Amino acid sequence: MAARLGIGMVGYAFMGRAHSQAWRNVAAAFDVPLRPELAAICGRDPGGVARAADRLGWAASETDWRQLIERDDVDLVDICTPGASHAEIAIAALDAGKHVLCEKPLGNSVAEAEAMAAAARRAAPGALAMVGFNYRRVPAIALAASMVADGALGTIRHVRASYLQDWLSDPDAPASWRLQRQTAGSGALGDLGSHAVDLVLHLTGLDLTEVVAVTETFVAERPLPAAGGSGLSATAAGGSVAVDVDDAFCALGRLAGGATVTLEATRVATGRKNALRLEINGTKASLAFDLERLNELVIDEGDAAARRLLVTEPDQPYVEGWWPPGHVLGWDHTFVHEARDLLNAIAAGVQPRPSFDDGLRVQRVLSAVVDSAASGSWQKV
Amino acid sequence: MAARLGIGMVGYAFMGRAHSQAWRNVAAAFDVPLRPELAAICGRDPGGVARAADRLGWAASETDWRQLIERDDVDLVDICTPGASHAEIAIAALDAGKHVLCEKPLGNSVAEAEAMAAAARRAAPGALAMVGFNYRRVPAIALAASMVADGALGTIRHVRASYLQDWLSDPDAPASWRLQRQTAGSGALGDLGSHAVDLVLHLTGLDLTEVVAVTETFVAERPLPAAGGSGLSATAAGGSVAVDVDDAFCALGRLAGGATVTLEATRVATGRKNALRLEINGTKASLAFDLERLNELVIDEGDAAARRLLVTEPDQPYVEGWWPPGHVLGWDHTFVHEARDLLNAIAAGVQPRPSFDDGLRVQRVLSAVVDSAASGSWQKV
Amino acid sequence: MAARLGIGMVGYAFMGRAHSQAWRNVAAAFDVPLRPELAAICGRDPGGVARAADRLGWAASETDWRQLIERDDVDLVDICTPGASHAEIAIAALDAGKHVLCEKPLGNSVAEAEAMAAAARRAAPGALAMVGFNYRRVPAIALAASMVADGALGTIRHVRASYLQDWLSDPDAPASWRLQRQTAGSGALGDLGSHAVDLVLHLTGLDLTEVVAVTETFVAERPLPAAGGSGLSATAAGGSVAVDVDDAFCALGRLAGGATVTLEATRVATGRKNALRLEINGTKASLAFDLERLNELVIDEGDAAARRLLVTEPDQPYVEGWWPPGHVLGWDHTFVHEARDLLNAIAAGVQPRPSFDDGLRVQRVLSAVVDSAASGSWQKV
């Protein structure tokens, strides 16, 4: 029987629900060397967190994340809070010898990310840290990464990565913590752009050496949300809140070796719901992916034939935990895969990827985007 | 706090794993009035079922389904066995006052299905029975059904339903219990065709009045599987097993009101993995669906515009339990939806759908297909 | 310089315009051994046909097709009239030693088609006859045919062919000659179904041995068209006209060798404009085609990868006459290809395909569909 690994989670909103599902299901889907136990969940509101614990399957609840870290039954701290608190919690947990899974983006600044990466380096290998770029665990993306690594695309010449959503298209869409720099660090850039940047770096295995960028806030003021729960920290004047993060960013860049890159993230692309789109053109082949059809990967080999792979075959990444061919997976399965890989890495005592150093690398790109948008000039990463 | 409902499951293979996942997760995803408890799981191999219980989250295991039914902590019996044992287990469970969820097809014959439907009628409302046509719970299908019911398609003129897989395209693909009449009842017809028939009836709300059909077994003998676990009951001669079920069926039919129907299911459609495809043409609009892209529903309104709906909006069926728009669901989410609806029906004391009578109605169509293929003539249903 | 071949065309409506364009352009696009000269066009209305001649590029016009046939400058008679006059014109032209291109379906009955095929046999090789199933000349279809012939699909197990349009979805869509048996012979069956049947036979290279079918006229009476030009021969009562042809047919069949076939054509599939859809499943691979995306052919080879071929490469059929890769062709290019192949066959003195015998073979299937729909039983072809 597999050994137990006690999980303590901070935060129980969107990401907390998705991660809880992963911890509940990973050992049923996959042969994992460690059996996660949902020891305790933490949130500031005692009633809310107790209800979340009951509903999401956690044995206990806490209201202070420092208490959570100190619990003997917590071996791994899973951080699902807004970016502003990532650094403090992650560093404390790692310093306390606990493994850490931290949602993306790693922190709200390069300085925070550097401190976190330093903490991860000094905690290893006793405590291991991973950042939650879950899209690396979409089977189609994992397959794409291995194809690129195997040379199937040849030399990469062009990369296009965009992450398009539209929940802020409407100027009357309400404010939330995601629209405030103090909590979220940035807007579409950190929330969506960080995924796009991580995937460009991960899929190509190359550094993004320089960027030139614009950021834009199309709607500078938004109404307060009707009900609470928005996590807004700012005082609102006259029923509206100033938006101090970007609605969108758009960048041009270069990979080591000379490939061109276009990068974009937006929350105002009307009609796009969750369109993380990737396209890589290599000398031998091209690939294309859209998160709205995440079971599919399109490969072009120069013969005018786009091969739409349905990535649900048993020998494709992660699929062995699931169902027969054609029984498609959803967005949330990626978190189960993430949990599997993290448990495997902890059991083997090896560094899980994406590491905090990987997270830092993304943060440096986000920072270069901000600097370029401010200065109007190319920025080295 | 919600009352508990003890679940006992028979079978722990493909469907058992999918149903276990549903019971583990339904109360986290949805506000359900009854909290399922995974009380006990049953299988013939003591070691195998014990390991399955541990892995899938069941508190206990049994090796005799009669014992399972008698357990006080089992309020609902979930039957995930091959079709041959459905009738016996379901009738015993219902007669013992237990609720029943039974995988499809309901039975292996009309006689079995009639007996099961009769048992369900006499057990109600104290014990309620549902048959597991889970595809009714794909959000896009549920949305389609409500659109048809609301008259959005107008009068229905044509229906096309096909369920295409290819795992038997290779003549050397091995035999299993699914290729033997004694256990499976039929081949593609019962396994895949039953889903297609149920959806035609469910989506249109109409009876299929008559059919003419062919069935075909393209590969009459198949090798024994390399390892065990195939559930084969027949003695094999010379390393190969005779196949006595259909690889495919193909039918033409009529709905009440005169609409034409083409119906097809096959396991030898090379390249199709899980392509359950539906198309309905009405006087006002048409709709199309493919299970390989189950988050999408295509609506044509006669203006040369095919509207591809991404059915992940919070006000669409079942989506409120999950994630923001564009965060797509997988095949297995349908079982969570099925569990939710069953728990709701039990709590409310109302008949869940699809009922055993619905399952019987499908069985009559399957039987008419077999009769027509044998006689070469149109068959009334 | 290439020798001249004088063309005489009968009819100048939809098909007449499309064929004229082909004759005007074929020698510019392709190296053809005979240069077509648009000698004369024939229609009953003197003013109308004169205007058509001027506009479409014909040197002269005639009002009597018998005169057209007798002209010395007419070597080939191109018949673009409704089906009812095909037999008389084609037989007269062939008997006069003129080559014939005849629009599909060949005739309005098997008897007519037999007489036409007999005339073609006795006229050959001095005069050659071809029937205008132009979709054989879609590059993607021609490529598909050669792939099947080369064994790329292995043994064929399933064929699905449907031709879906919607211009009669609206019950108030007006009547025309296409809705009258006397002129059109049948409805969707002959107009659209003949294409589908021809392609099934052509692509598979197999005979359709038996069918069972239904036909349906959903709207039995339609209003008179607002203006003239409908070609209606019947007297209309009270402003409406009885429809005595099918709106749709639907059939189940068998190919020699046992493959199943579903065949369908309809004019009431709301939202489908010109959706001739083909799908063939073989033991090695499958292919799919939709005329609404006629530059594309989808090949599935059993590895869960659908290869979407963009059939615009210079080494693919007919493409050498046109543009660089990716510069897509339209529906009307098929007639240019048809003209090219006919000119090549005439110059070489070989039988062009599809021959009148091919057209007769289609007609026998259409007739079997009608007979089966009437008798309710399987019908040998």
Add this chain to the structure above:
Amino acid sequence: MAARLGIGMVGYAFMGRAHSQAWRNVAAAFDVPLRPELAAICGRDPGGVARAADRLGWAASETDWRQLIERDDVDLVDICTPGASHAEIAIAALDAGKHVLCEKPLGNSVAEAEAMAAAARRAAPGALAMVGFNYRRVPAIALAASMVADGALGTIRHVRASYLQDWLSDPDAPASWRLQRQTAGSGALGDLGSHAVDLVLHLTGLDLTEVVAVTETFVAERPLPAAGGSGLSATAAGGSVAVDVDDAFCALGRLAGGATVTLEATRVATGRKNALRLEINGTKASLAFDLERLNELVIDEGDAAARRLLVTEPDQPYVEGWWPPGHVLGWDHTFVHEARDLLNAIAAGVQPRPSFDDGLRVQRVLSAVVDSAASGSWQKV
């Protein structure tokens, strides 16, 4: 009967063939007020141009474009030569009082384009000039333009335009005049990028105010073509030719009003044959287009429904000249539409669009791209 307009064409390669087809067919497809007569075609090789005249339907041939301009039977000069000769020919023709249709890009430099635009202004209205951005005449693009103009998209926030081909992916693909600055002016930028820029300006109706860009030549030397006809002007050393134009460019820009723009063109996007892709996100709706499926336009209205319009309805732009719904058009039909619109403008004495001023506006953007790539900084247009 319509008056005649004599056409004289310079060049008979790819574009010459496409334009000839347009002049041959426009009066059959559309009711045009002037009937084009294919008077004379001009090329340097006497034998080649005579054969082209015969094949493409021209009454005469010339070997000196100055002679062509002087012919009395030439009212309009259609320039289908490489960019290097556009300015000289166009200015001479306009100064001689002849109408001009000039292929894109207008010239090889802003200076040339300015001189051409000046010539066009002084020749009007007696002689009218148009530049051949034929993609404005794709029905789906024309429909998109009218939708944007009517406000259907609301305020535009993002534009993505890329034109991807792959005929230079292979480093061994041979050199041609298209890879030499002296003849072609630039590479992907002028050839493909000019189309993308024109469509961004045309569709949005906005100015592109500033850009930052990179250009790249991935393969700096290419082999000589096997046969002649490449139009190479440079002396080749050792069997290979230096490439002094871009294989690709990539730019970031701003539209007046603040919308972000990504612009890209490349000849090394493996697997893309003719993928001119456009996406515009507005506050009310988004639209998407791909030239490889040029009959389709996708509209997203924020309700998670992508409406794929099949732009073949009789009331959509240009469709009235062709066929019933669903009978799709090809790439070359755009030239027929261009010819129609030019004939209409000439007959009405109004300035056809895109005018030489429109062409100049595109040229200024191309120039800003080159300057930005050289300087590494944002460039005002």
